[in-house]
Amino acid sequence: MKKITKGLLILGFLFLLSACQEQSVKINLAEVTRSLFYAPQYVALEQGFFEEEGLEVELQTTWGGDTTMTALLSGGADIALVGSETSIYVYAQDSRDYAVNFAQLTQTDGTFLVAKEEYPKFTWDDMKGKEFLGQRVGGMPQMVGEFVLKKHDIDPHTDLILDQSVDFANIPSAFQSGNYEFVQLFEPTASVFEQEGQGHIIASFGEESGKVPYTVFMTKESYLEDNQENVEKFTRAIYRAQKWVAENDASTIAEVIAPYFEDTDLDILTSSIERYKSQGSFAEDPFLDEEEWENLKTIMDEAGELPIDAPYDDLVDTNVAEEVMNE
Known part of the structure; x- marks a missing residue:
């Protein structure tokens, strides 16, 4: 009888473990480059914030705005971390399923x-x-x-x-x-x-x-519509990481994200993070406001690179960020 009970317990445990694994949602994330500038993202990965939301985030570095957007639009990535100007370029091509900015990571040039x-x-x-x-x-x-x-x-x-x-x-x-x-x-x-x-x-x-939505998490409009809950979970993990970065000193942050920069000395990581923190480069929340968006368009326009007057309401979705921040 004891052997049967023990066996049932083991089977029950395996069933629960399998159920938990099945509930984990995989998200393919493409980053435009590997940079200390993206420290909160690496914190979210290393501190297990995504896992606690039931997400299995697989990170790939796609090296360049064009290749990153190609990965996103072709389905090679579910979410991209890239400069928000790329979403304007896609929008200007009259794309039917364009990229929507939903969570800001950095708020200055880096x-x-x-x-x-x-x-x-x-x-x-x-x-x-x-x-x-x-x-x-x-x-x-x-x-x-x-x-x-x-x-x-x-x-x-x-x-x-x-x-x-x-x-x-x-x-x-x-x-x-x-x-x-x-x-x-x-x-x-x-x-x-x-x-x-x-x-x-x-x-x-x-x-x-000044402040500008320099690096932003974005996804296709269709993905956002079909996976609203998962995007919220993703953003919640990022927001936790943003607060964690704001609350901890540069040396603590450097120790956590060091595995992503194995060829860089810890003292260099620390001084670099401190430089970014001191100038307010890391956004402390995922909300991308309209003033920053307009500053972005001004910068693009002065460089002769603004292809279209991309509306804030079309290319920026603040609903997810607001939902997460108001919890």
Whole structure:
């Protein structure tokens, strides 16, 4: 009798375990690049916030806005973390199932101006006539870079020797080996260059450009309609991570997300995260407000890259964020 009872208990446990596993929903998430800028996302993964929502999130790095959006629109990814400007480009193509922004992760530009030489008393005029290795045409880093330069009365196409021919992934190595005097870099690359004496961080494009929905979680309109509950669970996990990042210091955050940056020293991770925290780059909630959206369109328009006056109400869905934040 005892053996039968024990067997039934084991079978019951296996049944419950199987049921729990069946309830777990898989979400394929594509990130545009691997960056410390996305620290809250890695916190959500490492701290088990997605798992606690019953989600199995599989992360893939798709390296570039175009490839990330292709993955999303083709069904290779359910959700994409990418610059919100990409959703405007898709919308302008009169797509029937366009990408909708539903949760904001970063709220400033994440790049820094790095110079080969030291500039103890740097002014933006120091860049005039110099070789500047820019980012790809139509991408947020380049558009924000141009916006900031114009703000300081510098025309990037006439006052600088501007090179935009290098692929995103190859920009750091091109700067190292080339004759460029300035470059626009994300962390931790900027700090690594500084530590190794290969460059000097002299300005922040994030501080200069103001708040903008720089990196946002988006999904196809059809996916959002058919999977509202799962998108809410995803956003709830991200919101928990955002609050966790806001409440913890840079060194604690660095220790948690270190597995995603195995080739970077912990002290560099810490200083880079602190730099982003100090300038308010990490959004503290997933809500993308209309003022930020309009700032994005202004930046794109000044760069000559705004293809259409993309309406906030069409491309931004705040219902999920508001639902999660009001719980």
